[in-house]
Amino acid sequence: xxxxxxxxxxxxxxxxxxxxxxxxxxxxxxxxxxxxxxxxxxxxxxxxxxxxxxxxxxxxxxxxxxxxxxxxxxxxxxxxxxxxxxxxxxxxxxxxxxxxxxxxxxxxxxxxxxxxxxxxxxxxxxxxxxxxxxxxxxxxxxxxxxxxxxxxxxxxxxxxxxxxxxxxxxxxxxxxxxxxxxxxxxxxxxxxxxxxxxxxxxxxxxxxxxxxxxxxxxxxxxxxxxxxxxxxxxxxxxxxxxxxxxxxxxxxxxxxxxxxxxxxxxxxxxxxxxxxxxxxxxxxxxxxxxxxxxxxxxxxxxxxxxxxxxxxxxxxxxxxxxxxxxxxxxxxxxxxxxxxxxxxxxxxxxxxxxxxxxxxxxxxxxxxxxxxxxxx
Numbered sequence: 001x002x003x004x005x006x007x008x009x010x011x012x013x014x015x016x017x018x019x020x021x022x023x024x025x026x027x028x029x030x031x032x033x034x035x036x037x038x039x040x041x042x043x044x045x046x047x048x049x050x051x052x053x054x055x056x057x058x059x060x061x062x063x064x065x066x067x068x069x070x071x072x073x074x075x076x077x078x079x080x081x082x083x084x085x086x087x088x089x090x091x092x093x094x095x096x097x098x099x100x101x102x103x104x105x106x107x108x109x110x111x112x113x114x115x116x117x118x119x120x121x122x123x124x125x126x127x128x129x130x131x132x133x134x135x136x137x138x139x140x141x142x143x144x145x146x147x148x149x150x151x152x153x154x155x156x157x158x159x160x161x162x163x164x165x166x167x168x169x170x171x172x173x174x175x176x177x178x179x180x181x182x183x184x185x186x187x188x189x190x191x192x193x194x195x196x197x198x199x200x201x202x203x204x205x206x207x208x209x210x211x212x213x214x215x216x217x218x219x220x221x222x223x224x225x226x227x228x229x230x231x232x233x234x235x236x237x238x239x240x241x242x243x244x245x246x247x248x249x250x251x252x253x254x255x256x257x258x259x260x261x262x263x264x265x266x267x268x269x270x271x272x273x274x275x276x277x278x279x280x281x282x283x284x285x286x287x288x289x290x291x292x293x294x295x296x297x298x299x300x301x302x303x304x305x306x307x308x309x310x311x312x313x314x315x316x317x318x319x320x321x322x323x324x325x326x327x328x329x330x331x332x333x334x335x336x337x338x339x340x341x342x343x344x345x346x347x348x349x350x351x352x353x354x355x356x357x358x359x360x361x362x363x364x365x366x367x368x369x370x371x372x373x374x375x376x
Contacts, residue, residue: 019050019051020047020050021047021048021050021051021053021056022047022055023047024043024044024046024047024050025044025047025055025056025059027043028040028041028043028044028047028059028063029044029059031043032044032062032063032066035253035254037063037066037067037360038067038360040063041060041063041064041067044056044059044060044063045060047059047060048060048076052079053083054080054083054084054087054089054090057076057077057079057080057083057090058076058077058080058089058090058093060073060076061073061074061076061077061080061093061097062093064076065097065334066254066334066360067333067334067359067360068332068333068334068335068357068358068359068360070097070100070101070341073097074097074101077090077093077094077097078094078097080093080094081093081094081110088113088114089114091110091113091114092110092111092112092113092114092115093114094110095107095108095109095110095111095112095113095114096111096337097337098110098111099111099337099338099340100335100336100337100339100340100341101340101341102217102340102341102342102343104210104215104216104217105216107337108210108211108215109211111337112207112208112211115143115144115205115207116143117141117143117205117207117208118141118143118203118205121139121141121203122203124197125139125197125200125201125202125203126201126202126203127202127203127204128202128203128204128212129212130212131202132162132163133159133162133163133164133202134162134163134164135163136163136164136165136201136202137164137165137167137199137200137201137202138159138164138165138166138167138200138201138202138203138204139167139169139186139195139199139200139202139203139204140156140159140166140167140168140169140203140204140205140206140209141169141203141204141205141206142168142169142170142171142174142188142206143205143206143207144207145246145315146171146173146174146246146296146314146315146318147313147314147315147317147318147338148207148338149170149171149174149206149315150227150296150315150318150319150322151318151338151348152206152207152209152210153168153178153181153206153226153322154226154322154348155206155209155210155213155215156168156181156183156206156209157181157226158209158213159209160183165184166183166184167183167184167185167186167195167200168183168184168185168186168206169186169188169193169195170185170186170187170188171187171188172187172188172189172295173294173295173296174295174296175187175295176295176296176297176298177227177295177296177297177300177319180227180230180297180300181226181227217340217347217348220347220348222348222349222350224324225322225323225324226322227300227319227322227323228323228324230297230300230301230303230304230323236307237272237273237274237307238273238274238275238276238289238305238306238307239269239273239274239275239276239306239307239308239309239310239373239376240275240276240277240278240302240303240306240308240309240310240311240316240320241262241265241266241275241276241277241278241279241284241288241309241310241311242278242279242309242310242311242312242314242316242317243256243257243261243262243265243279243311243312244256244257244279244280244282244312244314245312245313245314246314246315254332254333254334254360254361254362255312255313255314255332255362256312257312257330257362257366261362261363261366264366264367264370265310265366265369265370265373266284266285266288267370268369268370268371268373268374269373269374269376270374270376273307273376274288274289275287275288275289276288276289276291276302276305276306277289277290277291278293278299278302278303278309278311278316280293280299281293296315296319299316299319300319300323303316303319303320303323303325304323304325306320306325307325307326308325308326308327308328308376309325309326309327309328310327310328310330310369310373311327311328311329311330312329312330312331312362313329313330313331313332313335313336313338313339317329317352318349320352321346321349321351321352322349324350324351325351326351326353327349327351327352327353328352328353328355328369328372329352329353329354329355330355330357330362330365330366330369331354331355331356331357331362331365332357332360332361332362332365333356333357333358333359333360333361334360335354335356335357339354339356355368355369
């Protein structure tokens, strides 16, 4: 058999070997994804010593944040962004870090660079960027998770006060609550929505509203609950509990209480008060009230019967605080950007008190909440 070579063929491109910084970066990332941030940290630092790149800087920043070391993580996030301001991941991570620190002016636009804002709608409906809204119809599109939507939905009423008729594209389980708030609700069934482009003058993502409105913690004014009058009957001496967060997609599941932490909280409260289960599809012991919950309006109706809600970081905490119900939120050491640092009371939720863990997990935050419950 005779082999002939094509003289016009291009030689194969040389394959660059994986650099040592990439090896250490990947190794630390794997440990982080297994919940082993302490072991990942020195390896991530080694990767950064070899090369200061966007991946090595973001990797170290994320691992430091997972350990609650936000002040050390922030310079890494800032440097990654400075290397390439157009890098969406670097911008988004730095933006969330700034929001956590309370810098909303610079944080909002950077955060938005890494969000799905459904910008393809611009081809069919003009985007609202501050135009007069009197007698206009505005299509507002959901974003991120349930808690994020409830957090941002406060600004739907701002559009309405400006004269707009607002329709909100949202998950089906959120739609009954949106309609209760007297907005139009268009249910999003896995990307299938029923509406006509020609019915709207403008569209906007709900995530962009505080940026477009210039909202900061300094100029924000709480005008009262933006989810209210859900149920006029108030039972009294009832405390809602939500111990589980929707973190199925998270590599580091840290927001939910484990069984012994939940039991410690349940045992802390005097039996004169009644525990009310706000966990979706998860029953508590029979001595607790276990109502049926099918959607977010059901959850709101149950919250309305409570004097207090104790919740981990999930949509229940946002909904309870949006209703003006006293809310104690139990936060892990690596708390999300929606809960600004160095504050005990949330500046967007006057009735929300934040119990932060110091270090990994929820143990000391759970202990602090339990101590306060024992005094009720």
